[in-house]
Amino acid sequence: xxITIGLRMAWEEGARxxxxxxxxxxxxxxxxxxxxxxxxxxxxxxxxxxxxRDWQVELKHxxxxxxxxxxxxxxxxxxxxxxxxxxxxPSPTLNHLLLYDVMGIQTPRFVLS
Numbered sequence: 001x002x003i004t005i006g007l008r009m010a011w012e013e014g015a016r017x018x019x020x021x022x023x024x025x026x027x028x029x030x031x032x033x034x035x036x037x038x039x040x041x042x043x044x045x046x047x048x049x050x051x052x053r054d055w056q057v058e059l060k061h062x063x064x065x066x067x068x069x070x071x072x073x074x075x076x077x078x079x080x081x082x083x084x085x086x087x088x089x090p091s092p093t094l095n096h097l098l099l100y101d102v103m104g105i106q107t108p109r110f111v112l113s
């Protein structure tokens with residue numbers, strides 16, 4: 001759903017060269033391949049319709065460590081009601097993570113064994 005909303009917002013803002021980054025390889029596979037009767041086929045079809053518009057959209061898989069600001073926002077979204085939310089002023093934490101993103105700094109992933 002995030003890809004759909006993001007693409008719609010980008011189109012409405014007039015962006016015509018867009019890079020979509022997601023840490024979900026499954027989402028990218030579903031968008032790129034024929035899904036037939038997948039439970040989310042309507043959502044996938046909406047994304048494909050958006051992609052077919054007159055613009056350039058590149059779909060990329062990025063590990064969440066490669067885009068910590070997006071990962072932060074995704075985690076924040078789990079605590080909010082379903083729907084579209086707009087942040088008008090980023091929190092200090094998000095500002096810090098956006099700076100990491102602009103600088104290309106990746107954070108390590110800690111895995112407990």
